Amino acid sequence: MAILEIKNLTKIYGSGHTQVTAVNNVSLEVNAGENVLIMGPSGSGKTTLITMTGALLKPTSGNIFINGQNVSQLSEEQLPLIRLQELGFVFQSFNLLGSLNAQENVAVPLIAAGIKRKEALLKAKEVLEKLGLTERLKNLPRDLSGGEKQRVSIARAIINNPKIIFADEPTANLDSKTGHEVMDLLCETACQEKRAVVIVSHDQRLRDIAHKVLWFEDGKITKEEAGGHLKNCQYHK
Amino acid sequence: MFYIALKNLFQEKTKLAISIGGVAFAVLLIIIINGVYQGFNEKMGAYPKSIPADLWVEQKGVGDMYHTLSFLPDNLEWQFLSIDGIEKVDKYLGRQVEIKLNGKDQSLFIVGIDKESGATKPYKMEEGNWQNLQDGQIIIDQVMAKDAKLKIGDSLDINDQTFTISGISSGGNIITFKYSYVTYDQAKNMFNLGDKVNFYLLKLKSGSDVLQVKSDIEAEIPGVKILTKNEFVDASRKVVTDSFLPIIAVLVAIGLLVGTAVIGLTTYSATIEKSREYGVMKAIGLSNGQLFKTVVVQSLISVVMGFIIGAILAYVVGFLSEIIVSSFVTEIRPIDLLWVFGATIIMSLVGAYIPMKRIFSIDPAEVFKN
Numbered sequence: 001m002a003i004l005e006i007k008n009l010t011k012i013y014g015s016g017h018t019q020v021t022a023v024n025n026v027s028l029e030v031n032a033g034e035n036v037l038i039m040g041p042s043g044s045g046k047t048t049l050i051t052m053t054g055a056l057l058k059p060t061s062g063n064i065f066i067n068g069q070n071v072s073q074l075s076e077e078q079l080p081l082i083r084l085q086e087l088g089f090v091f092q093s094f095n096l097l098g099s100l101n102a103q104e105n106v107a108v109p110l111i112a113a114g115i116k117r118k119e120a121l122l123k124a125k126e127v128l129e130k131l132g133l134t135e136r137l138k139n140l141p142r143d144l145s146g147g148e149k150q151r152v153s154i155a156r157a158i159i160n161n162p163k164i165i166f167a168d169e170p171t172a173n174l175d176s177k178t179g180h181e182v183m184d185l186l187c188e189t190a191c192q193e194k195r196a197v198v199i200v201s202h203d204q205r206l207r208d209i210a211h212k213v214l215w216f217e218d219g220k221i222t223k224e225e226a227g228g229h230l231k232n233c234q235y236h237k
Numbered sequence: 238m239f240y241i242a243l244k245n246l247f248q249e250k251t252k253l254a255i256s257i258g259g260v261a262f263a264v265l266l267i268i269i270i271n272g273v274y275q276g277f278n279e280k281m282g283a284y285p286k287s288i289p290a291d292l293w294v295e296q297k298g299v300g301d302m303y304h305t306l307s308f309l310p311d312n313l314e315w316q317f318l319s320i321d322g323i324e325k326v327d328k329y330l331g332r333q334v335e336i337k338l339n340g341k342d343q344s345l346f347i348v349g350i351d352k353e354s355g356a357t358k359p360y361k362m363e364e365g366n367w368q369n370l371q372d373g374q375i376i377i378d379q380v381m382a383k384d385a386k387l388k389i390g391d392s393l394d395i396n397d398q399t400f401t402i403s404g405i406s407s408g409g410n411i412i413t414f415k416y417s418y419v420t421y422d423q424a425k426n427m428f429n430l431g432d433k434v435n436f437y438l439l440k441l442k443s444g445s446d447v448l449q450v451k452s453d454i455e456a457e458i459p460g461v462k463i464l465t466k467n468e469f470v471d472a473s474r475k476v477v478t479d480s481f482l483p484i485i486a487v488l489v490a491i492g493l494l495v496g497t498a499v500i501g502l503t504t505y506s507a508t509i510e511k512s513r514e515y516g517v518m519k520a521i522g523l524s525n526g527q528l529f530k531t532v533v534v535q536s537l538i539s540v541v542m543g544f545i546i547g548a549i550l551a552y553v554v555g556f557l558s559e560i561i562v563s564s565f566v567t568e569i570r571p572i573d574l575l576w577v578f579g580a581t582i583i584m585s586l587v588g589a590y591i592p593m594k595r596i597f598s599i600d601p602a603e604v605f606k607n
Contacts, residue, residue, distance in 0.1 A: 084522025
């Protein structure tokens with residue numbers, strides 16, 4: 001069963017002469033353990049698609065099923081809970097909270113979900129240690145390198161055990177070596193922990209970890225091809 | 238969400254200091270203004286309250302002893318004593334007098350002391366003894382003594398008469414005048430009262446019905462108005478409440494507005510600066526309610542810290558002011574601290590309202606824009 005299922009999704013901005021169809025009747029399925037890479041030129045509607053599937057933007061028409069639940073019919077008040085429990089986000093510019101250290105940043109989704117602070121911090125520590133950030137737990141984002149920030153961002157995205165991770169240009173601000181490390185992490189996230197990972201990127205290297213590469217243009221999927229995903233996430237080793 | 242609020246707050250220490258400082262200043266202003274009001278209000282009623290009388294008898298049409306003069310025949314004593322329930326009758330002579338002191342105008346409220354009964358004795362003696370007071374002598378208030386550098390043995394000219402200071406009292410420093418005390422006979426001569434007195438002070442027998450005695454007096458003696466002790470004290474205080482309360486209310490409102498504006502502006506600017514972070518928190522699943530708590534907690538922490546600092550400063554400023562300016566009086570009551578605290582909490586909620594509206598309007602999808 002698909003964890004993420006999109007049916008005839010359309011998003012239209014404006015009306016009349018200023019009407020723009022950002023996403024036009026798109027359908028898509030993503031299964032557990034699958035890495036899907038969405039590529040396309042700027043302004044093609046990729047970000048609109050990811051914000052709709054991430055339950056951050058209401059579609060004009062069509063349906064989005066996350067783990068079988070039609071989120072496009074949920075109210076604005078119900079959507080935060082879906083995002084908190086079912087989805088994780090990794091951003092190009094990391095978007096860590098500047099006043100919180102790495103451990104506290106990762107603990108935020110747990111605390112928001114009602115877990116006690118002490119327990120949340122303990123779990124955040126475990127996840128960060130797995131991602132090789134044992135020495136950086138107490139560092140504020142400004143004291144972390146780009147790669148470290150993205151690893152903290154990934155840790156925050158997976159801490160609540162979401163079914164789907166959305167990653168927007170996750171390697172764009174990183175050097176080659178760090179970019180590979182992040183790709184590795186995203187790959188592991190999909191393969192080993194049986195999550196669906198949806199990546200929007202211009203980075204051709206990400207083709208290597210994707211099961212499916214979708215080419216997006218003028219609000220539509222114009223091409224679908226198999227990615228270079230290697231079994232057991234050993235693609236770069 | 239408490240710790241996110243706390244971290245946000247302490248990350249920007251300068252902003253926090255401005256926010257706390259603004260609230261502290263507003264709280265200081267409100268407490269001091271209210272303290273001055275309460276202080277004078279208390280002082281105004283303190284002397285009449287200290288006089289051992291259950292009922293005050295005054296000429297009909299007189300409101301209190303400060304604004305108008307009450308003249309009553311001085312031979313009503315036996316008539317009062319013939320009414321059931323009255324145990325003791327004293328006469329009160331008192332009037333405001335203007336003098337020149339060290340070239341400056343000074344208002345005195347001179348009271349004649351009947352040494353036998355002591356009913357109109359000074360509120361509190363600091364130096365000397367009121368029982369030794371003689372004609373030609375005067376007891377002055379310690380604030381006036383300090384301001385004019387007067388001491389026991391010095392002379393004071395009042396209406397072409399020279400008095401020797403024989404005692405220093407306290408508790409008689411009112412906004413516009415100071416209590417002074419002379420002998421009963423001296424007061425009668427000074428005020429040219431002849432066969433008149435200003436007030437009668439009635440002490441009732443224990444168990445007497447105050448209202449019954451009041452109505453009996455009104456029935457027996459025409460042209461008089463009877464006030465209970467509390468009514469008379471309230472009437473005396475009315476001079477402060479009527480004159481100053483509207484001004485105090487305006488100043489307190491200004492203080493509240495200043496505090497609200499400071500907390501509102503600092504919370505708002507912090508919210509604008511962190512609007513992307515609030516968008517991120519929304520994107521990862523925090524509800525508007527959780528973000529509301531974060532902002533309100535930040536605002537509350539700022540105002541509570543501001544209140545504590547402002548309240549401490551108010552005590553310090555009040556204390557120092559009374560030392561530097563001897564006529565300055567402040568009375569900071571726990572009940573006033575309580576309502577000012579309540580006002581600061583409301584201040585924080587009002588101050589958090591506009592930032593909250595801003596947060597509610599943040600589109601979490603914006604975080605995908607780089």
